[in-house]
Amino acid sequence: MLFRSPTITLGDKLRGLREFKRPLVERKPDDWAVILFTSGSEGTPKGVVVEHAQLAQYLAWAEATFAGGEAVSMPLFTSLAVDLTITSVWLPLVTGGVVHVLPTEPDRALIAAFSTPGITTVKLTPSHVSMLASLPVSHTAVGCAIVGGEALTWAHIDVLRRLAPTMRIVNEYGPTEATVGCVADEVDVRARHEHDEPDVRIGRPIDGASAWVIDARGVLVPLGVWGELLVAGAGVARGYLNQPALTAARFVPMADGRRGYRTGDRVRWQRRRTASGMDDVALEYGGRADDQIKVRGHRVELGEIEHHVRAVPGVRQACVRVRDGRLVAYVVGTCTDLRTHLRAVLPPALVPDHVVMLDALPVTVGGKVDVAALPEPVHATPALAPVAAIAVIAALTLVSLNAPLRYVFLMTEVLVAVLFATSLNLLMGYGGMLSLGHAAYYALGAYTDRKS
Ligand code: AMP
Numbered sequence: 360m361l362f363r364s365p366t367i368t369l370g371d372k373l374r375g376l377r378e379f380k381r382p383l384v385e386r387k388p389d390d391w392a393v394i395l396f397t398s399g400s401e402g403t404p405k406g407v408v409v410e411h412a413q414l415a416q417y418l419a420w421a422e423a424t425f426a427g428g429e430a431v432s433m434p435l436f437t438s439l440a441v442d443l444t445i446t447s448v449w450l451p452l453v454t455g456g457v458v459h460v461l462p463t464e465p466d467r468a469l470i471a472a473f474s475t476p477g478i479t480t481v482k483l484t485p486s487h488v489s490m491l492a493s494l495p496v497s498h499t500a501v502g503c504a505i506v507g508g509e510a511l512t513w514a515h516i517d518v519l520r521r522l523a524p525t526m527r528i529v530n531e532y533g534p535t536e537a538t539v540g541c542v543a544d545e546v547d548v549r550a551r552h553e554h555d556e557p558d559v560r561i562g563r564p565i566d567g568a569s570a571w572v573i574d575a576r577g578v579l580v581p582l583g584v585w586g587e588l589l590v591a592g593a594g595v596a597r598g599y600l601n602q603p604a605l606t607a608a609r610f611v612p613m614a615d616g617r618r619g620y621r622t623g624d625r626v627r628w629q630r631r632r633t634a635s636g637m638d639d640v641a642l643e644y645g646g647r648a649d650d651q652i653k654v655r656g657h658r659v660e661l662g663e664i665e666h667h668v669r670a671v672p673g674v675r676q677a678c679v680r681v682r683d684g685r686l687v688a689y690v691v692g693t694c695t696d697l698r699t700h701l702r703a704v705l706p707p708a709l710v711p712d713h714v715v716m717l718d719a720l721p722v723t724v725g726g727k728v729d730v731a732a733l734p735e736p737v738h739a740t741p742a743l744a745p746v747a748a749i750a751v752i753a754a755l756t757l758v759s760l761n762a763p764l765r766y767v768f769l770m771t772e773v774l775v776a777v778l779f780a781t782s783l784n785l786l787m788g789y790g791g792m793l794s795l796g797h798a799a800y801y802a803l804g805a806y807t808d809r810k811s
Contacts, residue, residue, distance in 0.1 A: 406600030
């Protein structure tokens with residue numbers, strides 16, 4: 360399937376403008392360029408004020424990193440209200456490329472992004488990549504994928520590499536407050552096996568940025584120790600619109616006079632040794648530092664649980680949330696016994712109570728997992744168990760006088776019992792099927808899927 364997007368050529372229309380000696384509007388580096396609203400923990404969105412200087416420094420890095428003197432043409436399919444889209448709009452414009460305006464429905468947009476002739480580079484989220492895996496796209500001429508906004512895994516890399524084995528993939532990390540991207544790394548597929556790395560690193564600070572890993576007191580932590588990421592440099596935004604207290608809490612002055620931003624993300628410096636014996640140090644992402652919740656009195660980091668769920672064989676995508684005080688793991692993949700795997704690596708309080716298998720995680724217009732749209736775990740009705748058991752017993756009674764058929768029904772009884780024992784994660788006789796309620800069913804680890 361091929362989508363043709365309209366191309367607007369401004370060349371002729373702009374010709375007259377060359378006569379102007381000065382730009383139509385004078386802009387200073389500290390003039391506001393964009394205000395992007397992100398969700399606020401207090402329930403109301405907060406506006407991040409990005410100045411021209413910060414936008415220009417990001418674009419200068421992006422041009423040097425992705426263009427190499429060539430025009431970059433990209434699809435536009437994500438919301439203009441999210442910082443990810445800044446790359447899709449501005450990078451083509453500053454490099455003389457084309458912005459291909461695509462449909463905004465993620466499925467159609469992704470198919471078009473990877474199959475429209477002329478598109479050289481695609482900016483997308485890992486959730487988009489997961490969706491891509493089930494779409495009818497088998498190959499692409501896109502040469503570069505810039506993936507950001509969420510944790511990137513090797514499963515995502517596999518999806519992209521299947522489309523184009525030599526595709527360049529860059530993991531770009533950055534909160535809106537640090538202008539699109541402030542830490543990045545070109546994915547080195549050999550590292551996965553050579554260094555046995557379970558996760559894709561987010562990388563090193565981009566040009567003009569610096570990154571520090573600090574503890575709760577703001578003191579630097581050593582290599583390999585988890586801490587909060589503090590970023591500083593030319594890309595750090597001015598602050599939150601009309602929110603001086605919040606700005607002061609998150610945007611901190613650095614000793615060298617630059618502005619820093621406390622990201623609330625857990626990271627650590629990770630060192631690997633290159634083939635030539637050099638040290639290669641980069642940041643590893645470990646989820647949100649402030650996504651801390653209490654489950655049955657235990658302090659729980661959702662990012663930490665997600666990290667372990669994603670490491671289970673067969674899991675392609677995972678998101679863990681709390682619903683009614685219980686941990687729910689939303690999983691895309693083929694794993695069958697997730698909780699058993701997790702019990703081996705997590706303390707009991709961190710093992711999700713429910714596992715909801717989905718075809719795909721819902722995504723927002725910005726391409727991130729749409730947490731609000733995640734389904735409630737569906738309580739499979741245990742009433743089916745006694746109903747089925749009674750049906751089997753009744754059938755057996757009815758045919759008990761018919762000797763040849765008896766064995767057939769005995770086999771049926773065994774089969775039904777085994778099916779229920781498997782689905783309930785029970786051995787026959789454990790508490791008895793008839794006495795099971797919802798709580799016991801879920802406490803034992805039911806797998807549910809709303810679509811089934
Ligand atoms: P936003 O302000 O919407 O761009 O969201 C910023 C947050 O998204 C960061 O603080 C991280 O938690 C997460 N994030 C952004 N990029 C990445 C990445 N490449 N890897 C992991 N998490 C990311």
